[in-house]
Amino acid sequence: MQMKQHAKLSIAPMMDWTDRHCRYFHRLMSGHALLYTEMVTAPAVLHGDRDRLLGFSPQEHPVALQLGGSDPAQLAEATRIAVDYGYDEINLNVGCPSDRVQSGSFGAVLMERPALVADCVAAMIAASPVEVTVKCRIGVDEQVPEEVLPGFLRVVSEAGVARFTIHARKAWLQGLSPKENRDIPPLDYPLVHRMKAEFPHLHLSINGGIATLDATQAHLEAGMDGVMIGRAAYHTPAEILLEADQRIFGADTPHKTAHQVAEEMLPYIEAHLASGGRLNQITRHMLGLFAGRPGARHWKRILSEQAHRDGAGPEVVKRALDAVSQFAA
Incomplete structure (x- = not known):
C-alpha cells in the first residue's frame, strides 16, 4: 500500500x-x-x-x-x-x-x-x-x-x-x-x-x-x-x-477487541521492563483503551495508581484487565 x-x-x-x-x-x-x-x-x-x-x-x-x-x-x-x-x-x-x-x-x-x-x-x-x-x-x-x-x-x-x-x-x-x-x-x-x-x-x-x-x-x-x-x-x-x-481502508480482516490489544501489549511491556524501562512509560498511553465501556473507570484507576510504583510489572495490567472483565461478564 x-x-x-x-x-x-x-x-x-x-x-x-x-x-x-x-x-x-x-x-x-x-x-x-x-x-x-x-x-x-x-x-x-x-x-x-x-x-x-x-x-x-x-x-x-x-x-x-x-x-x-x-x-x-x-x-x-x-x-x-x-x-x-x-x-x-x-x-x-x-x-x-x-x-x-x-x-x-x-x-x-x-x-x-x-x-x-x-x-x-x-x-x-x-x-x-x-x-x-x-x-x-x-x-x-x-x-x-x-x-x-x-x-x-x-x-x-x-x-x-x-x-x-x-x-x-x-x-x-x-x-x-x-x-x-x-x-x-x-x-x-x-x-x-x-x-x-x-x-x-x-x-x-x-x-x-x-x-x-x-x-x-x-x-x-x-x-x-x-x-x-x-x-x-x-x-x-x-x-x-x-x-x-x-x-476506512476496506480490509476484510476481523477487528480486534480492546481486551485483545491489552493482552498483546504484555510482551512489549515485558521487553521494555527487561531493558530498564518503567511500566508507566507505556501504560500512560493505554488509559483510554476502554473509554466509554463497562469497567473503564476501574481500568484507568488501577493503572494510574499502581503503574508508577517501583517494581510494577505486567501483573498491574492483568489486574486492571480482570477488573474490566468483571463488568463485561
Whole structure:
C-alpha cells in the first residue's frame, strides 16, 4: 500500500503523547493508519541523543517523522539522518504555535514565510529518498486564510511537496496558549475542502476537531484525500482505531477487541521492563483503551495508581484487565 493510501487516516504528531510506546500501542489496533512521531527539532537530531529521539520498533511502520526547523541545511541533514533510521516519510511542521517554536522561527510562524518553507522542503527533498510532506495551519494572526492558504500551497508545492495536512484553524501566535490554539480559533472545514478543489493534483488531508470514524468518512466522501485525527485517537483509541482498517481502508480482516490489544501489549511491556524501562512509560498511553465501556473507570484507576510504583510489572495490567472483565461478564 502506498503512503498516500495509508494517509487516508493518520494519527497526528502530539508532543509528549505520540512517542514510540504510544505508536506501538496504536499499531496493534490498526495495521494501515499512518502514525506520526512527536515533533523533533532539526538541531536536536543533529546534536542530541539520536537513538532516543529517533528510535522506533519495526512493527510501527508505516511511520512518519515530524521535524521542526527553518534552516534548510539543518533540515536536510536531519532528514538524511532520519531516513537512515527507516522512516517512511519526513514531515515539516508549519503548524505548532508554541512560544518555544516561535522563538526558533519555525512552526506556525512559517505560514508568514512561504518562500522560506519552499527552500526548506526543497533541501529536504534533495536529501531524502522518501516523501517529504508538510503540516500547516490555514493562517496565523491577522492573515486572511482565503488569501494566504492558496498562495502557501502554491509556493510550497512548486518546491516539490505533493502531500499536505491542513489543520483547519488559524494559529494566534499572540494572546493564545498552544492549548487554546487547539480549541478557540474557529474551524473552517469548507476552506480546506475548497483547497482540494483548487489543487486537485495535491494530496490533502484535513485535521482539527475530527473525533469519530463517521466524521472521517464524511470528509473522505466529500473529496478529501485523507483525515488526520489527534486527541480523539489518544483519549479514545479503541473508538477510532479498532475498526479503522475495515471502515476506512476496506480490509476484510476481523477487528480486534480492546481486551485483545491489552493482552498483546504484555510482551512489549515485558521487553521494555527487561531493558530498564518503567511500566508507566507505556501504560500512560493505554488509559483510554476502554473509554466509554463497562469497567473503564476501574481500568484507568488501577493503572494510574499502581503503574508508577517501583517494581510494577505486567501483573498491574492483568489486574486492571480482570477488573474490566468483571463488568463485561
